Amino acid sequence: MLYFRKNLILFYEIKKVIGFVKSTLGPRGMDKLLISKKGDIKITNDGATILKNAFYNNIVKKIFDNLINTYDNEIGDGTTSVSCLIGELVSEAEKLIGIQIHPQIIIKGYKLAAREALSILNSIMFSENKNEKLFCEHLFDLAKTTLCSKIVFPVRDHFAKLLVEAVLKLNGNIDIRYIKIIKKIGGSIRDSFLEEGFILESKMGVGQPKRIENAKILIANTALDSDKIKIYGTKIKTFTLANLARIEIADQKKILDKCKKIIFHGANVFVNRQLIYNKQESFLTNYGIVSIEHADFEGIERLSLVTGGEIVSTFDEPSKIKLGYCKIVEEIMVNREKMVRFNGKLKINACTLVIRGSTQQLLDEVERSVHDALCVLSRSIRDPRFVWGGGNTDIFLFLKLENFSQKFKSKVSMAILAFSRSIRNLVKILLENAEVDSTFLISQLKTACQKGNAKACIDIKKKNVAQADKLGLIELFKLKTQMIISAVETVEMILRIDTILK
Structure with missing residues (x-):
């Protein structure tokens, strides 16, 4: 197919970039060492930082630039997840194009699946903003979940407490500029503390x-x-x-x-x-x-x-x-x-977070981790809606979209199924990064969800299916919806390209 041959290089470049990033996804994700031309180094697993500083001459990096900046500023976290979802959607689209399905049909299927996914998310989200004590507990769990994949994971409880306290001190203000961060070499990251005032x-x-x-x-x-x-x-x-x-x-x-x-x-x-x-x-x-x-x-x-x-x-x-x-x-x-x-x-109202650490690279990475968590927490103050984490939402979407695809008898149903598999593959990537048997655990989680267990999730530490509320695995509703919207819009732009001119 002429279209497929012309865009083979573009699909290859996308998979190359995403393949570099996806090993950082999840609580057991790996870090990347970035060396600038001047010899400056950054050690990070933050998707936005990696994509901003790597692949300077790569055509895909230029396509992703606006998405990365917008997503990082709007949500603050989840850049790696949205990048991985884009990579999976492109891989699935490549397979469909290989069996003579037109890109416009794939785009139509992806849009239908995204619309249905947003509707499903609306049906399963929950909010406890009327109960102040329970809302604060959810904020604490949300902060811990966000920090699970960061360098502060061993002391996430300590940092989650500091960050929730910092956000609540703003008394409803969602501008995190009023939380000043000071980095000081010395001690350990456990010695970080929050100070009153500016x-x-x-x-x-x-x-x-x-x-x-x-x-x-x-x-x-x-x-x-x-x-x-x-x-x-x-x-x-x-x-x-x-x-x-x-x-x-x-x-x-x-x-x-x-x-x-x-x-x-x-x-x-x-x-x-x-x-x-x-x-x-x-x-x-x-x-x-x-x-x-x-x-x-x-x-x-x-x-x-x-x-x-x-x-x-x-x-x-x-x-x-x-x-x-x-x-x-x-x-x-x-x-x-x-x-x-x-x-x-x-x-x-303002406060100051003093971060301690043994090296400047460590302090910089902790600051990036803290910034992501603060962005998510401040966003939750504005929009206090949540979904369960630990793969629960992804597998639930996968099962619902599989059923939704059966309503269509055309090639569109294959595109919807491809979309559902891409969502499921996010959990697969996360488990593979943790060196866990992804096939077995995903199968167990699917079974639990099909039996009506609405809070079933994967416990990576114990390598079994557990309850998300007991583990405190909560994700921001806005993060999930924005991930789907941004991924589909970006993939649509990529699939519409039929010629590359230099």
Whole structure:
């Protein structure tokens, strides 16, 4: 078939990329070592990170780029699952095309199957947001399930507790930017902890009070040194030391005038993105203003959001500048380093997660794991609907779609069956990565589901069929639905290609 011959290379490239990623799926998935051209290394099993940093010249990588970015930003987790599902759908489509089934018929079957799968998911999902205690338990189980395939798996209970507590501190806010993550080398990942308030990785000036109550905060991104002459090659010649002294005095006067303008704002805490030199720091201290210098840009952006203050670059009109506010600003010790905490009566509740670990690569991977779990948890606050994990939902969809395919007598039914097999193969990949007999366990799980056991799932640790509610295996409903929608849309785009031009 002409179409098949032209797209053989495309199918091969897709299977090559997905084959590289799918070994990372599941709680027993393997990690990948990524080495950049500069020699920087990343050790990760995060599907989004792998696909973003590998296969630079690969045509499939370019097709996947938008999907990866959208999926990672929208859901935060499940990139490996959706990639594996795309790979399975393409493999099944390749078999159907090989027996002379037109791609448009396959697309039609896939769309019908996806629509039915979404309907099935709606019928089996559950929500307990009215019962606060049970909802918190589900959030804890959801966090543990998300972290099962991450590097923090041995201490997932500890991290799940920290992350749920962090999300609940936001009081319904789903923006995880208000949960600051600080990475510090030392100790073990079990030593990671959650701190109240927003912590800025900086310190207060010399000789200044280390605790301020009812803080009015002026946040700035401006230079407090002398104004530089920016005309290239400009020189100033003086004939006497007195003239040089007058230039120096005038220069210092400009700097102190800028400091006086800061005083007129009525703030008692001044946070600057750039350096604050000793003379300016001493001048501000004499007027009772605590100065914090060289704050990182991302830090002052978040501080502005949390305290409600504006980031300014000029101090000429104090009446037009909005100051931030919090109850207490204090200097604290984190891992033997001085940092500043902003806490109490913040505009938006915030907290800080301090991650500990033995190496920078470990800290980076823990941060990626934490980010994925936080995204899922924040999404569950917005849409508190869940489905059972451990392969329960996938096998249930497989059985229902098998029955659904019998309603069609055309070639479309073969495409629907192919879709159902792709869903089932996700469980197969997960079990094969764990070195478990996938055929036997999937057969047992199918039997349990057919007998009406709605919570049956696979316990990889004991290698048998168990109850998902007892194991605490819960997945986000939105993650499952988005996985199916994104996979079908991407595969449809791929199957519609009949010519590749270079």
